Amino acid sequence: MQLVRSGTLLVVALASFLPGAAARAQDLVPGVYAPAPVGLNVVTLAAILNDGDFAFDASLPVEKAHATVGATVLGIGRTLNIAGRFANVGLAVPYLRGHVEGLLLGQPQKVFRSGLGDPVVRLAVDLFGAPAMTFRQFAAYRPTTILGLSVTVGVPLGQYDSSRYINVGTHRWCVRPEVGISRRSGRWRFEGDVGASFFARNTNFLRGGTLRQAPIVSVQGHLIYTIRPGLWVAGDANFWDGGRLTIRGVKAIDQQQNSRVGVTLAVPVGRQQVRIAYSFGLHTTIGGDFRSIGVSYSYAWAGHP
Helix, strand or coil: CCCCCCCCHHHHHHHCCCCCCHHHHCCCCCCCCCCCCCCCEEEEEEEEEEEEECCCCCCCCEEEEEEEEEEEEEEEEEEECCCCCCEEEEEEEEEEEEEEEEECCCCCEEEEEECCCEEEEEEEHHHEEEEECCCCHHHHCCEEEEEEEEEECCCCCCCCCCCCCCCCCCCCEEEEEEEEEEEEEEEEEEEEEEEEEECEEEECCCCCCCECCCCEEEEEEEEEEEEECEEEEEEEEEEEEEEEEEEEEEECCCCCEEEEEEEEEEEEEEEEEEEEEEEEEEEEEEEEEEEEEEEEEEEEEECCC
């Protein structure tokens, strides 16, 4: 479907949502700096459904936009010893199915996309409070304050067609450095992190055009209550700002200034874990004002992958 010829329409909003997870400051994920024994392997399968209204840049003649986007994500990770500190590395590959509809210049329009999204690679190291530990050492470990650093890279391998305004893949690299802190007191734990996403140019947007996106700065926090080992509930909130798009030299009027709140429940299943998460948009300028629900199952084992 050909939506417009100006080159600055639906992609202005959707480029902030459809890209891979490295670019998605809106993700609410507690426990990302929680330590574990070295030599642990984890495979995670997650399903996420997002549904709600979509806000476009004020310069665009799009009204009453609505989107429903589902994602299935397969992830694999391993815990490491880096210079005596706890670390972990992970790879996530998403498959997306999305439907967007609305009024373009007063006329109903809709589009459907599906396919593999950009894979994401993440490396995290706990710089303070969590040394590299064996399983025996970890059993006696009692965390208090942890300071961690991570780098996430979105790799442009997702499905992409330069003739389309809306794609599953992004055809550009994204790098997201982040620093996080975790503080435990009894059954309570607070986590917070600050990060920024930096985007390379997409030089083949709409058959050879150039799309640039300004960095996105984000903060998020989680207040976690542990009911018993492996069973916990978290209240989640975040805010992100930036990401103004420039397409063929034309800069969008607005940039993202969005926030979300939600809750996450982790339930142990034997030695494995199931997470259920729900969140919704608290404030949205550009992008999806979504209600999101996700379920994930993680299977862990020790030894070689």
